[in-house]
Amino acid sequence: MGRPPCCDKVGVKKGPWTPEEDIILVSYIQENGPGNWRAVPINTGLMRCSKSCRLRWTNYLRPGIRRGNFTTHEEGIIVHLQSLLGNRWAAIASYLPQRTDNDIKNYWNTHLKKKLKKQQAMGAIFAPPPPPSSSAETAANLPAAVHLDNHHHRYHHDAIAASSSTVDHGCYSNPEVTQHTTITMRRSPFADVAADCSSSSYASSMDNISRLLGGFM
DNA sequence: AAGATTTCCAACCGCGTTTTT
DNA sequence: CAAAAACGCGGTTGGAAATCT
Numbered sequence: 001m002g003r004p005p006c007c008d009k010v011g012v013k014k015g016p017w018t019p020e021e022d023i024i025l026v027s028y029i030q031e032n033g034p035g036n037w038r039a040v041p042i043n044t045g046l047m048r049c050s051k052s053c054r055l056r057w058t059n060y061l062r063p064g065i066r067r068g069n070f071t072t073h074e075e076g077i078i079v080h081l082q083s084l085l086g087n088r089w090a091a092i093a094s095y096l097p098q099r100t101d102n103d104i105k106n107y108w109n110t111h112l113k114k115k116l117k118k119q120q121a122m123g124a125i126f127a128p129p130p131p132p133s134s135s136a137e138t139a140a141n142l143p144a145a146v147h148l149d150n151h152h153h154r155y156h157h158d159a160i161a162a163s164s165s166t167v168d169h170g171c172y173s174n175p176e177v178t179q180h181t182t183i184t185m186r187r188s189p190f191a192d193v194a195a196d197c198s199s200s201s202y203a204s205s206m207d208n209i210s211r212l213l214g215g216f217m
Numbered sequence: 218a219a220g221a222t223t224t225c226c227a228a229c230c231g232c233g234t235t236t237t238t
Numbered sequence: 239c240a241a242a243a244a245c246g247c248g249g250t251t252g253g254a255a256a257t258c259t
Contacts, residue, residue: 015252016227038244050244055228058246090247105248106226222258228251235245 013047017056021046025053026061034062059102066098070107078104079112 037050
């Protein structure tokens with residue numbers, strides 16, 4: 001026998017999240033920490049599937065996320081990593097802890113792909129040429145921020161794995177980042193994010209939630 | 218000013234992997 | 239060990255907002 005079923009698919013809500021749902025989800029994760037997603041809809045009463053809860057948390061509610069306005073430096077990192085790792089957005093996102101894989105993926109598809117095409121058409125190569133054969137050379141071409149953080153050893157591993165034809169595609173999950181998230185989310189989850197947010201629509205506004213959440217804590 | 222078109226991004230879907238019983 | 243569910247990832251899409259005609 002396998003595991004017991006987590007939640008039936010009947011009556012599962014879809015579509016945009018409401019502020020109330022966000023508050024419920026954030027409050028629950030503050031109490032229990034992220035993970036064990038199948039328990040979230042059960043324990044909170046949210047009419048959402050576990051998948052949707054995880055996605056909402058990791059792509060939007062997770063503290064420390066920066067949204068919009070990618071810097072040219074970040075662009076450089078993304079372009080470079082994409083050329084090395086391919087469309088492995090989760091792996092790329094692990095080098096930009098403030099950005100989500102979904103955000104990077106969106107930014108690549110909507111901005112960078114076009115930009116790159118344009119620049120290549122003009123003969124100005126935005127990204128460095130194809131990855132060098134040795135990992136030492138690879139590291140030498142990295143953007144500064146990648147050197148500065150403590151992920152660079154894994155970067156070598158990812159780059160080598162990506163260039164290998166026998167790469168195991170399930171091996172690039174990033175426990176470091178997951179751990180970081182778990183540690184940082186427990187205190188003042190919205191303060192830094194709310195400060196960065198400038199959009200007026202709900203779906204992009206953190207201070208809505210932080211204000212509402214004030215009444216809970 | 219209003220309708221048409223394009224852009225952008227939050228969220229869904231499908232699938233491979235991992236975990237649990 | 240096998241089976242089944244949960245997890246996590248990348249691709250895709252729906253619709254709101256922005257821009258154009």
